Amino acid sequence: MGVRPVDRETGWRPAMTMFSPPVRAVSPSDPEAVADRLLDASSRRSYDSAVDIDWDAPQDPDVFYLPVEFVSLYGTPMWESMTHRQRVELSRQEVANLLSRGVWFENTLNQGLLRTMLYQDPSAREVHYALTEIGDETRHMIMFGRGAAAVGAQPYRLSTLEARVVQWMPVAYRGVMLWVAALCGEEILDDLQRKAAHDPAIQPIVAQMFRIHTAEEARHIRYAREGVLRRLERSSRWERFVVGQTNGIAGFVLRRIMYNEEVYRRTGLDPKEAMRQARANEQVNALRREAFQSLYRFMTDNGLMGSIAQRMWRHYGFLE
Numbered sequence: 001m002g003v004r005p006v007d008r009e010t011g012w013r014p015a016m017t018m019f020s021p022p023v024r025a026v027s028p029s030d031p032e033a034v035a036d037r038l039l040d041a042s043s044r045r046s047y048d049s050a051v052d053i054d055w056d057a058p059q060d061p062d063v064f065y066l067p068v069e070f071v072s073l074y075g076t077p078m079w080e081s082m083t084h085r086q087r088v089e090l091s092r093q094e095v096a097n098l099l100s101r102g103v104w105f106e107n108t109l110n111q112g113l114l115r116t117m118l119y120q121d122p123s124a125r126e127v128h129y130a131l132t133e134i135g136d137e138t139r140h141m142i143m144f145g146r147g148a149a150a151v152g153a154q155p156y157r158l159s160t161l162e163a164r165v166v167q168w169m170p171v172a173y174r175g176v177m178l179w180v181a182a183l184c185g186e187e188i189l190d191d192l193q194r195k196a197a198h199d200p201a202i203q204p205i206v207a208q209m210f211r212i213h214t215a216e217e218a219r220h221i222r223y224a225r226e227g228v229l230r231r232l233e234r235s236s237r238w239e240r241f242v243v244g245q246t247n248g249i250a251g252f253v254l255r256r257i258m259y260n261e262e263v264y265r266r267t268g269l270d271p272k273e274a275m276r277q278a279r280a281n282e283q284v285n286a287l288r289r290e291a292f293q294s295l296y297r298f299m300t301d302n303g304l305m306g307s308i309a310q311r312m313w314r315h316y317g318f319l320e
């Protein structure tokens with residue numbers, strides 16, 4: 001495979017080179033101009049994990065797969081009783097769990113974008129950007145799936161029942177809800193990945209995946225925030241009320257993504273007791289709340305944080 005020029009910002013080689021339209025001065029509320037700008041950014045900075053990750057790099061068995069303070073049992077009595085290798089194993093299983101669940105979550109977002117597109121003008125730049133984002137996400141899904149195998153873990157697959165429930169999620173992603181769902185998944189997990197991406201103490205293969213992911217997700221988050229603002233301009237009071245009260249369901253989904261009994265079982269721990277201690281772990285809960293802060297402010301500023309939603313986010317550990 002030919003060698004591509006190195007990106008000066010990241011030191012990596014961009015995966016794709018497409019025609020870059022000239023950037024024009026834009027107002028954020030002009031969807032075509034925003035899409036134009038994001039298309040330009042996509043053409044300049046996109047990655048392909050097949051060539052941008054060194055999948056065969058050696059993995060030191062004593063090095064953590066996540067920043068240690070993000071490991072769910074960090075600092076608990078159970079953590080104190082674990083050997084170093086067992087702690088490393090827990091971090092490996094937790095990263096495999098996150099990557100596996102990232103695959104189905106991105107699957108639902110892609111479906112949401114594709115369904116919305118049925119009602120849109122195929123010549124619009126906005127649609128072209130949505131298609132580009134779907135392309136980013138399909139590459140991420142490959143990267144995550146390959147990543148779970150590369151760290152030496154079995155992927156965490158959905159049960160048939162879970163898959164049946166998850167397949168209905170994209171049906172609910174309509175109007176403002178599509179963009180809010182995207183933000184809930186992308187922004188909260190982005191915070192963790194951003195910290196991990198630049199942590200020299202974790203396995204390089206994981207840091208590489210997170211660097212690629214955060215670089216491309218920055219565009220998606222920007223687009224989703226613009227999407228919320230744009231949709232709010234023409235949404236009904238009823239739609240704003242429903243989205244504002246029900247978005248706390250995302251707190252439930254994220255909680256399910258982050259804690260998985262099977263992770264503890266595979267690490268050789270008592271799954272029920274590990275789950276109990278992990279959920280009660282105030283150190284890690286504080287990081288979750290911190291990760292939610294920016295999105296919470298954005299949603300509050302835009303009248304999308306109703307009392308029921310706030311109660312749910314608090315119940316699932318994302319608000320104090």
Ligand SMILES: [Fe+2]
Binds near residue numbers: 136137140213217
């Ligand atoms: Fe992604």
Ligand SMILES: [Fe+2]
Binds near residue numbers: 137186217
């Ligand atoms: Fe994304």
